[in-house]
Amino acid sequence: MKPILEVQNISKKFMINHEQQAYLSLRDSISNIFKSRNSTEEFFALKDVSFEVMPGDTVGIIGKNGAGKSTLLKILSKITPPSTGRIIGRGRVASLLEVGTGFHPELSGRENIFMNGSILGMRRTEILRNFDAIVDFADVEKFIDTPLKHYSSGMQLRLAFAVAAFLENEILIIDEVLAVGDAEFQKKCMGKMGDISNSGRTILFVSHNMVGVKSLCSKGVLIEKGVVKQTGKIDEIINLYLSKVSGSENYFATDLNLAIGNDFLKLTRITTIYDSHDGHIYINTPIKIEFELEYLLEKPLVFNLSIVLNTINQILVFNVSTEAKTVNKGKITCCLEIPANLLNDEIYIMDVYLVKDSSVVLVKNESTIQIEVKDLPRDGNWYGKWLGVVRPQLNFSLKN
Amino acid sequence: MEFEIKPQRKFSLGIKELWDYRELFYFFTWRDVKVKYKQTVLGFLWAIIQPLFMTVVFTVFFGDSISQKTNLLIPYPVFALSGMLLWGIFSGGMSNAANSMVNNANIIKKIYFPRLIIPISAILVALIDFFVAFVVFIVVLFIYKVEIELSVLFLLPVSILITCLASMGCGVLLAALNVKYRDVRYIIPFLVQGLLFLTPVMYPVGISDSKTVQLILKLNPLSGALELMRGLFSGYSINMETVLMSLASSIFLFVVGVIYFRKTESYFADLA
Numbered sequence: 001m002k003p004i005l006e007v008q009n010i011s012k013k014f015m016i017n018h019e020q021q022a023y024l025s026l027r028d029s030i031s032n033i034f035k036s037r038n039s040t041e042e043f044f045a046l047k048d049v050s051f052e053v054m055p056g057d058t059v060g061i062i063g064k065n066g067a068g069k070s071t072l073l074k075i076l077s078k079i080t081p082p083s084t085g086r087i088i089g090r091g092r093v094a095s096l097l098e099v100g101t102g103f104h105p106e107l108s109g110r111e112n113i114f115m116n117g118s119i120l121g122m123r124r125t126e127i128l129r130n131f132d133a134i135v136d137f138a139d140v141e142k143f144i145d146t147p148l149k150h151y152s153s154g155m156q157l158r159l160a161f162a163v164a165a166f167l168e169n170e171i172l173i174i175d176e177v178l179a180v181g182d183a184e185f186q187k188k189c190m191g192k193m194g195d196i197s198n199s200g201r202t203i204l205f206v207s208h209n210m211v212g213v214k215s216l217c218s219k220g221v222l223i224e225k226g227v228v229k230q231t232g233k234i235d236e237i238i239n240l241y242l243s244k245v246s247g248s249e250n251y252f253a254t255d256l257n258l259a260i261g262n263d264f265l266k267l268t269r270i271t272t273i274y275d276s277h278d279g280h281i282y283i284n285t286p287i288k289i290e291f292e293l294e295y296l297l298e299k300p301l302v303f304n305l306s307i308v309l310n311t312i313n314q315i316l317v318f319n320v321s322t323e324a325k326t327v328n329k330g331k332i333t334c335c336l337e338i339p340a341n342l343l344n345d346e347i348y349i350m351d352v353y354l355v356k357d358s359s360v361v362l363v364k365n366e367s368t369i370q371i372e373v374k375d376l377p378r379d380g381n382w383y384g385k386w387l388g389v390v391r392p393q394l395n396f397s398l399k400n
Numbered sequence: 401m402e403f404e405i406k407p408q409r410k411f412s413l414g415i416k417e418l419w420d421y422r423e424l425f426y427f428f429t430w431r432d433v434k435v436k437y438k439q440t441v442l443g444f445l446w447a448i449i450q451p452l453f454m455t456v457v458f459t460v461f462f463g464d465s466i467s468q469k470t471n472l473l474i475p476y477p478v479f480a481l482s483g484m485l486l487w488g489i490f491s492g493g494m495s496n497a498a499n500s501m502v503n504n505a506n507i508i509k510k511i512y513f514p515r516l517i518i519p520i521s522a523i524l525v526a527l528i529d530f531f532v533a534f535v536v537f538i539v540v541l542f543i544y545k546v547e548i549e550l551s552v553l554f555l556l557p558v559s560i561l562i563t564c565l566a567s568m569g570c571g572v573l574l575a576a577l578n579v580k581y582r583d584v585r586y587i588i589p590f591l592v593q594g595l596l597f598l599t600p601v602m603y604p605v606g607i608s609d610s611k612t613v614q615l616i617l618k619l620n621p622l623s624g625a626l627e628l629m630r631g632l633f634s635g636y637s638i639n640m641e642t643v644l645m646s647l648a649s650s651i652f653l654f655v656v657g658v659i660y661f662r663k664t665e666s667y668f669a670d671l672a
Contacts, residue, residue, distance in 0.1 A: 014670070027583075077511070079509065079512050080667070080669045081405070081408050081666045082407055085407075087404065087406070088404050089404070095512070097511070101511050102507050102511070106439075111431075111434070118423050118427045119427070120511065121421075121513070
């Protein structure tokens, strides 16, 4: 059997203009003729990417933000050409880089189904055949002749996904579309996608939602900084990815030269302190995180430490900062207390920013440390994961 | 169905692909027509009011003097309105098309289809306005008792075709430029305004005795189309030199526009 998609040595190069410009204007172009080329730099969003997809495979494409996943999908869907390399495909491709492409607020639901369907490459007859099923799946019968602008955002989303769900193409390319909508709808979508893959069609799926990728895909491709790191079974790929992004809950610089920081400001230590009987952090465990920095200049510096906490699925949870203070040469310590019952049962990743004068970011370090919070054994009838990136304990009473 | 994706090198018009996606022409045109007159009180009447109003203005201010000076063989209002209608296809089509790629940037960035469909559909929208206004034009013909030579009725589609070619050439070229240089957005309004005066819409080519002025007017891609359309009215004689010269220039414009568009379109998604 021949592969349905052969990606061969694909690279995509962008020129980055160091003179920041929103977009070119004629005047700039003309004046550039007389100037020597101002500093541009080549940037490879993808470098020599190769892999194969067999018919019926469901492939999860995994990687951090900015790894080049979206660029790859754009090339696969012909939106932008590769700089070098080629792709051979054997089948009709439908790409869903966004739900509801081409939706127009002034058109009715019915009209938008036709518009969106035909932009996605469905024939009119195909849309007509599936029309009732689409309306039914989206659950919008009553409003089908109402302009889209009067739809709730949930209805718009359902309608958009419904159209896409009835694409009959052999290859489906899906980018992060499930990152939207409520839990019930996401479940419905995942179910539908499962049906699609069971029907023997090929799916390429990009998502940060590891649970979704794991349940849907059988194979995986890990992309890191534009390069394919590994292809293989989805479980292996996810584990590899998690081991790459994951780190320790502590950080310690053994050598000042290798420490995170710049010439004069070094992050030397982060320690996560908590009280636990078995070495795990639970949702009701208060956490204290200590940061230690070394400032090397004689000149005083107005400094503050800022941290960003993300979930492992790259949802930003919060950004907090210390007050800005004038510091002198020597050791700086900061301490962050995260109270009990704030974080959920999740893996959290912390980015650290060292900031000067409350505005200038001197050093930005991503994924500096990682904190895993576990759920408590729970009473009650429901054992699924509690929703949300935080899990605060609020006063919420019921009277009878 | 096998396909290949690789860096673009060879030039092709992509006619086959356009044909594969032919339904999209319909949907884009249909969408733009629907949206254009949504939430307006007068709706399609706007397609009629604009050329009619201009014709009235021209007739009141220039009608008599132009008729006398150039020995027009048909009533001036008929002459001017026929011009305004074709001009509507050209100017409306060109400016719709020029802005179309930028206006549809969100679609271009998310999905692939032959990009030419967007500006061409934009011109089809202007064409539909023309047909709406044409109904009123027929009424005007009755009022002024101008007869149409049925034997040369085929001139009408030819004249519309030339107008569309010219409009497409300019529109597609400007659309491609607009993606890269947003200056185009500001050029369009006064380009349309300026061209209206450089085109024999409200005056005949013979208005000036200067050879240079006449040459410029004859090279105008619209002159031929206007000449052919007015050739429908009995008593009007067509100047074939004008027709051929302007036909050549509209084909030239079309070719240049489409080639430039096809050469640059693969990078639209990166720039838009």
